[in-house]
Amino acid sequence: MxxxxxxxxxxxxxxxxxxxxxxxxxxxxxxxxxxxxxxxxxxxxxxxxxxxxxxxxxxxxxxxxxxxxxxxxxxxxxxxxxxxxxxxxxxxxxxxxxxxxxxxxxPNFFGWPGQGLRGVQGLYGMPDLERMQADTNGVRQAVVVGGGLIGIELCEMLLSKGIQTTMLVREKSYWNSVLPDEESALIGDHVREHHVDLRTHTELAELHDDGTGRVGSLTTKTGETLPAQFVGIAVGVxxxxxxxxxxxxxxxxxxxxxxxxxxxxxxxxxxxxxxxxxxxxxxxxxxxxxxxxxxxxxxxxxxxxTGTRSAYDPGVFFNSAKFFDIEYQTYGFAPAHLNESPDLKTFYWQNAARKVAMRFYFRADTGVVVGMNTLGIRQRQAVWSRWISEERTIGEVMGNLEKANFDPEFFRRYEDEIVDAFQGQFAEWRVERKSRSIFAKLF
Ligand SMILES: Cc1cc2nc3c(=O)[nH]c(=O)nc-3n(C[C@H](O)[C@H](O)[C@H](O)COP(=O)(O)OP(=O)(O)OC[C@H]3O[C@@H](n4cnc5c(N)ncnc54)[C@H](O)[C@@H]3O)c2cc1C
CATH class of the missing domain: 3.50.50.60 (FAD/NAD(P)-binding domain)
Known part of the structure; x- marks a missing residue:
């Protein structure tokens, strides 16, 4: 043994x-x-x-x-x-x-002066959570440094305690290294609507002691000083x-x-x-x-x-998260910016009033779908993994979109709206609708 x-x-x-x-x-x-x-x-x-x-x-x-x-x-x-x-x-x-x-x-820490002060921390494990519970007591203002998935969770946690929260993001908009401009803007607006003071193009320079060994404020690289009795660091792991x-x-x-x-x-x-x-x-x-x-x-x-030597094969990439109440899923190859993939095209659809959006990535020459982002419309992982691995074309995918929808019954359906917008923009890719949702007509 x-x-x-x-x-x-x-x-x-x-x-x-x-x-x-x-x-x-x-x-x-x-x-x-x-x-x-x-x-x-x-x-x-x-x-x-x-x-x-x-x-x-x-x-x-x-x-x-x-x-x-x-x-x-x-x-x-x-x-x-x-x-x-x-x-x-x-x-x-x-x-x-x-x-x-x-x-x-x-969690990453980049050697900022004052990063060892009490009240400055990342969020990774149980000890972090216990420290955060203790160190947010009585706090009025907090700053979250970094705008990824853990950054937004930290904001939600702080807001739940009634703490005024500022988020510092280095990029021009929220998580723009991962989300394309439109999705990033949609989520950025949503973050602001939740009363987070989202500051873009802003980086942490230094953290300051309040005189008792805990953080009282911080200075940004542009020289602005923000009061903060708690600072959450969320710049990756x-x-x-x-x-x-x-x-x-x-x-x-x-x-x-x-x-x-x-x-x-x-x-x-x-x-x-x-x-x-x-x-x-x-x-x-x-x-x-x-x-x-x-x-x-x-x-x-x-x-x-245990005796069956096996190679690691994770299949088609997927990930999911929540930005407050907006669900996000991504599948396959879905880069934020297409500069390095000129052979790809994207089709983006958004219903701004309801904060739902979908983006499809496909090959310009063959129409083969390589990736997808969705905000606010839940999709079936098995369907998207199959479509991407089987190299389905954008016309086929559009024609079958309802099959991938995983929203609960009686949720508003957007497939007709998405397909109409797609055909308006890409008439060369003919879409054959396989099934039409009765709900699309009801709402
Ligand atoms: C707040 C938060 C939210 C997240 N949300 C999502 C999400 O929504 N979706 C998603 O896909 N991923 C999410 N992640 C990431 C996900 O949780 C991690 O990818 C995953 O938990 C990593 O698992 P692991 O088993 O590799 O390591 P871990 O879960 O980190 O386990 C490693 C353990 O090893 C212990 N250890 C390390 N070194 C030693 C040592 N020398 N001696 C003894 N013990 C040691 C550590 O203490 C730790 O407990 C989130 C992460 C965080 C922190």
């Missing part, structure tokens, strides 16, 4: 543990410093806002681990002796035959690999792995946010720090470790 040790009890590590247990009797140990049990990191904001309690975030009951013979160890691995196959924690050592590194990410530097393990921005999630060391694997793919799967990035890719890597690696 081998001793399989996993560092990290997030979605990647826990999926690997569960899937290995389904297939083998090996001894499995999961070590993590953050919490005793696996919890859903993506729901942290709901805990803060009082919509959920901690036990709601735990997908498994506490008895599940013993029943499935998965030993949980709470502790921080300070050092790994890869030659001796041993992990060194503060008060004990653990030996392994197989090691899985699933050590996640950490990086693989949490500092403790692995200067070891025989090959790292770059993340832990380098091949398509089998193998590192350069025999018997040592890496999965989840901490991974950097040496050769990314087709149309994917070397680092993808998202929930479902961690789960997929855990599933894939479990196969390899």
């Amino acid at each position: 081998r001793s399989i040790v996993i560092i990290g009890n997030g979605i990647a590590g826990i999926t690997a543990a569960r899937e290995i247990r389904k297939r083998s009797d090996d001894k499995i140990t999961v070590i993590s410093s953050e919490t005793d049990y696996f919890y859903s990191r993506t729901a942290l904001m709901y805990l803060f806002m009082g919509h959920m309690e901690y036990h709601h975030l735990k997908p498994y009951e506490d008895w599940f681990w013993a029943k499935n013979r998965i030993d949980l160890v709470r502790g921080y691995v300070e050092r790994i002796d890869f030659e001796g196959k041993a992990l060194h924690l503060a008060e004990r050592s653990v030996s392994y035959d197989v090691l899985i590194l699933a050590v996640g990410s950490k 990086s693989p949490n690999i500092d403790f692995l530097k200067n070891t025989p393990l090959e790292t770059d921005r993340g832990i380098l792995v091949n398509e089998f999630l193998e590192t350069n060391l025999p018997g040592v694997y890496a999965i989840g946010d901490c991974v950097q793919h040496r050769t990314p799967p087709p149309n994917r990035k070397p680092l993808e720090q998202i929930w479902y890719t961690g789960r997929m890597m855990g599933e894939t690696l479990a196969q390899t470790i």
Whole structure:
């Protein structure tokens, strides 16, 4: 019986543990410093806002681990002796035959003066949430630095406590490095309507002590000073690999792995946010720090470790998020700007009054659809993944749009409006409507 040790009890590590247990009797140990049990990191904001309690975030009951013979160890691995196959924690050592590194990410901090003051923090794990709960007490004004998905969650959390919130964004509009101009403007307006003071072209320069060791204000690169008794830093995350530097393990921005999630060391694997793919799967990035890719890597690696060597194949990219109450989904190749892809065209449709929008990316010559963004209209993942992988043309996709709609019954349907606008702009791509929604006529 081998001793399989996993560092990290997030979605990647826990999926690997569960899937290995389904297939083998090996001894499995999961070590993590953050919490005793696996919890859903993506729901942290709901805990803060009082919509959920901690036990709601735990997908498994506490008895599940013993029943499935998965030993949980709470502790921080300070050092790994890869030659001796041993992990060194503060008060004990653990030996392994197989090691899985699933050590996640950490929030980026860029060395701003004053970034160590109390009340200045990122949001990644439970300790961050506990600090935020303590340090937002009595706060009147807060600033969120960075405008991605965690930045907007921080705004929503702060607003839920009645705190006046300013968001600083380096780009010309909200998350414009990922969202094309129109979507970015739509969400930016929505953010402002929620009474967030969204400042574009604005970067943090320095944070100032209020005289007690906690933050009282900050200065931007344009020299403006903003009062802030709490500052949330949301300028991205990086693989949490500092403790692995200067070891025989090959790292770059993340832990380098091949398509089998193998590192350069025999018997040592890496999965989840901490991974950097040496050769990314087709149309994917070397680092993808998202929930479902961690789960997929855990599933894939479990196969390899239990005897079926399997390559990681995440399929068509997708991601989803919420900007306050607007749901966002993206599929396939959907860049913010097309400068580097002149062979692509996009069709954008928006119903501004209702804040819903869709964008379709397709090849200029063949019409093959390569990607899509949607705001406010929920789409079926299985349908879009199939359309993109089967290289359906824009005419076919438009003609079948209703099949992808996943909004609840009696929601307003927009397919007719979208197709009419598309034909007005791209008459050369004929759309054959397969089915017409009766709801489109009703609303
Ligand atoms: C607030 C927030 C919201 C998010 N929302 C979304 C979303 O809506 N959709 C989405 O796709 N993704 C979302 N993400 C990202 C997603 O949560 C991550 O991609 C995912 O949780 C990473 O899982 P993981 O298993 O790779 O690592 P993690 O969940 O980070 O787990 C790694 C664990 O390893 C522990 N660890 C690290 N080093 C050591 C060590 N040396 N010794 C012991 N333990 C160690 C860490 O403490 C941590 O608990 C969100 C992230 C955050 C922070």
